[in-house]
Amino acid sequence: MTPVAVPVAARPAWVRRWFSQETLVAWLFILPSLIGFVTFYAVPAVRGLYFSFTDWDMLKPPQFIGLDNYTQMFQDRQFWNSLGVTVYYVLLNIPAQTVLAILLAVMMDRVVKSTLLRSVFILPWLLPAVIVGTIWAWILNPALGPIGSIFRALSLTPPPFLGSPDQAMPSIALINIWQYTGNAALLVFAGLQTIPKEVYEAGAIDGASEGRLFWSITLPLLRPVLVFVLVTTIIGSFQVFDTIAVTTLGGPAGATRVIIWYIFEYAFNRFQMGYATAVAVVLFLILISITIIQMRVLKADTSDLA
Amino acid sequence: MTTHTLAPVRSGQRRRLSAGKLAAWLVVGLAIFITLAPFWWVVRTALSTKKDLLANPDSILPVGFTWLNFGRVLGQVDTATAIALGGSGQKINFWLFARNSAIVTSVTVVGQTFFSALAAYAFARLKFPLRDPLFNLYLAALMIPGIVTLIPNYLLIHRDLDWGNTFLGIVAPTLLMSPFAVFFLRQFFLGVNRELEEAAALDGAGTFGIFWRVILPISIPPIATLALLTFVGTWNSYFWPSLVGKDESVRVLTVALAVFKSQTPQGVPDWTGLMAATLISMIPTLGVFLLFGRRVVNSIQFTGFK
Numbered sequence: 326m327t328p329v330a331v332p333v334a335a336r337p338a339w340v341r342r343w344f345s346q347e348t349l350v351a352w353l354f355i356l357p358s359l360i361g362f363v364t365f366y367a368v369p370a371v372r373g374l375y376f377s378f379t380d381w382d383m384l385k386p387p388q389f390i391g392l393d394n395y396t397q398m399f400q401d402r403q404f405w406n407s408l409g410v411t412v413y414y415v416l417l418n419i420p421a422q423t424v425l426a427i428l429l430a431v432m433m434d435r436v437v438k439s440t441l442l443r444s445v446f447i448l449p450w451l452l453p454a455v456i457v458g459t460i461w462a463w464i465l466n467p468a469l470g471p472i473g474s475i476f477r478a479l480s481l482t483p484p485p486f487l488g489s490p491d492q493a494m495p496s497i498a499l500i501n502i503w504q505y506t507g508n509a510a511l512l513v514f515a516g517l518q519t520i521p522k523e524v525y526e527a528g529a530i531d532g533a534s535e536g537r538l539f540w541s542i543t544l545p546l547l548r549p550v551l552v553f554v555l556v557t558t559i560i561g562s563f564q565v566f567d568t569i570a571v572t573t574l575g576g577p578a579g580a581t582r583v584i585i586w587y588i589f590e591y592a593f594n595r596f597q598m599g600y601a602t603a604v605a606v607v608l609f610l611i612l613i614s615i616t617i618i619q620m621r622v623l624k625a626d627t628s629d630l631a
Numbered sequence: 632m633t634t635h636t637l638a639p640v641r642s643g644q645r646r647r648l649s650a651g652k653l654a655a656w657l658v659v660g661l662a663i664f665i666t667l668a669p670f671w672w673v674v675r676t677a678l679s680t681k682k683d684l685l686a687n688p689d690s691i692l693p694v695g696f697t698w699l700n701f702g703r704v705l706g707q708v709d710t711a712t713a714i715a716l717g718g719s720g721q722k723i724n725f726w727l728f729a730r731n732s733a734i735v736t737s738v739t740v741v742g743q744t745f746f747s748a749l750a751a752y753a754f755a756r757l758k759f760p761l762r763d764p765l766f767n768l769y770l771a772a773l774m775i776p777g778i779v780t781l782i783p784n785y786l787l788i789h790r791d792l793d794w795g796n797t798f799l800g801i802v803a804p805t806l807l808m809s810p811f812a813v814f815f816l817r818q819f820f821l822g823v824n825r826e827l828e829e830a831a832a833l834d835g836a837g838t839f840g841i842f843w844r845v846i847l848p849i850s851i852p853p854i855a856t857l858a859l860l861t862f863v864g865t866w867n868s869y870f871w872p873s874l875v876g877k878d879e880s881v882r883v884l885t886v887a888l889a890v891f892k893s894q895t896p897q898g899v900p901d902w903t904g905l906m907a908a909t910l911i912s913m914i915p916t917l918g919v920f921l922l923f924g925r926r927v928v929n930s931i932q933f934t935g936f937k
Contacts, residue, residue, distance in 0.1 A: 343760055350838045351757035355765070358750035361807025366772045369783035376783065383790075429662050432655040444924035445663055451916050451927070453867035455885040456909050459892050460669055463676065463902055471672055474689040507666060511928060535651070564776055567869045571889050585778055592782050593874065605778045612776055 377603035383596045394603035406579065407587040414583060415562045417498035426509035434517045446507025454567035461500040462487060462572045490580035493573050497581055500568055509554050516550030552623045560612055584608055676906040684903060700907035725911050728887040732866060735801050735883055739865045742806040744858050750808060751816035752842050772810040788875055796878040812857055819853040859923055866915060884912045
């Protein structure tokens with residue numbers, strides 16, 4: 326007997342659930358996004374994991390080589406070096422940017438009433454990193470840029486900035502701090518708006534100083550927002566690429582060869598796709614671990630307001 | 632009695648506040664200056680003549696004022712003049728790249744927003760088997776860094792589908808959905824009053840009719856916000872289009888700018904042309920900023936509290 330012939334009420338519950346009109350309509354609604362999800366997210370993620378266990382070089386068909394890519398990676402000094410360079414960049418970027426963002430947000434909270442004025446701070450964030458990198462390569466140009474001019478006016482030799490191995494990574498960090506601090510500050514600012522004013526009034530009546538109010542009220546109550554800001558900026562910071570692609574190209578002498586640049590070189594200059602995807606998988610594991618640790622340590626979901 | 636004890640506290644507070652306010656304005660003012668000053672340097676360079684600029688790099692104002700750098704970048708100036716102005720003399724045409732960016736961005740924004748909205752509605756309102764596991768899978772995709780799927784996607788587009796150097800290849804991975812868009816809109820649809828939909832259903836509207844005539848019209852603010860964020864993200868993207876859209880016929884502005892930056896006619900980068908090109912590439916972003924800056928600021932605050 327075919328299911329079609331069965332009267333509606335007589336069908337088993339699971340058939341009614343799986344073939345109801347609502348289910349069919351729902352799948353039609355989901356379908357386009359599902360095609361996109363499967364084709365460009367799910368399958369590539371699985372494929373990437375598979376490639377990482379092969380020697381694929383785009384010339385001959387991929388051969389399964391087990392963990393060889395991973396052992397090669399862990400023995401490669403350049404891999405450890407680019408991981409070190411990336412961590413160095415994150416350490417240069419995130420603490421300074423976060424502290425500046427909190428400072429700016431607290432100051433904005435006191436004096437800036439207009440959204441228009443505050444929106445100035447998203448301007449750098451709205452721009453492509455390629456444009457920001459190009460602009461700053463020009464501003465940091467020792468011979469022709471304005472910062473060089475200031476040094477010359479003080480009869481000092483302008484620093485080489487992006488041109489020297491020592492200063493290249495701090496310069497990249499400076500550029501990205503310029504681009505992203507405003508955005509982070511606006512997030513923190515929004516977090517500040519959720520703190521009830523009575524809490525401060527109560528603290529002030531108890532005679533707490535401003536510093537005391539900040540440390541024992543503002544910071545603890547901002548925790549959920551700060552976790553969000555830290556998780557997203559650290560993940561973004563580990564994947565820095567565009568700025569480097571238009572300024573230092575990984576140089577000088579590998580000083581800015583961050584992990585994504587390392588992957589990029591292996592994948593698209595040497596076409597060692599198997600090895601490159603293995604490094605990408607390791608980066609994924611690093612990022613996931615950092616996120617989980619951060620959520621745990623900072624107890625993301627609990628605000629002291631509750 | 633109470634006023635007695637409170638009065639000194641209040642005046643003391645006011646004095647401290649005004650000193651505090653001054654400090655706050657100083658910090659905010661300095662931040663605004665640091666945010667905006669680089670843009671003046673871009674304008675000043677774009678309006679300068681290269682020869683005069685090299686002779687007088689410290690000037691705050693344009694040196695050897697000229698509009699020709701813009702004409703040069705837009706391909707309106709003949710080769711000899713272009714070389715005289717410090718360009719490579721190679722034909723550059725930012726109109727073409729701007730058009731390419733406009734095509735890629737508008738198709739992506741419309742497609743991704745619409746298809747994500749359809750899926751988000753199904754996830755928010757319709758009941759069907761596997762709904763929650765599927766939605767969790769979409770969410771999981773938010774955690775995967777782009778580099779993991781980038782290489783498999785490159786192989787899929789470039790080799791398997793042979794869509795390299797086509798608009799289709801550039802937009803395909805982001806055309807049908809983004810996990811963030813689905814998540815963002817689902818959160819909003821969950822909060823929509825069900826009575827509106829029930830009334831439309833009583834009038835005989837089907838699910839798509841309800842979605843199209845009830846849900847979309849009342850969701851214009853969040854959809855506009857999402858479309859804006861997608862616009863900025865797509866217009867600014869560099870890595871993916873630099874891999875699959877190298878050819879001039881589909882080259883977008885960010886890629887064109889990076890190529891332009893890497894050229895060094897007459898031994899040094901063509902800084903005046905480069906800054907003119909940067910300014911031209913910034914126009915749409917500045918337009919978005921001026922028209923919708925407030926909305927973006929508000930949306931940043933929204934994403935902070937998901």
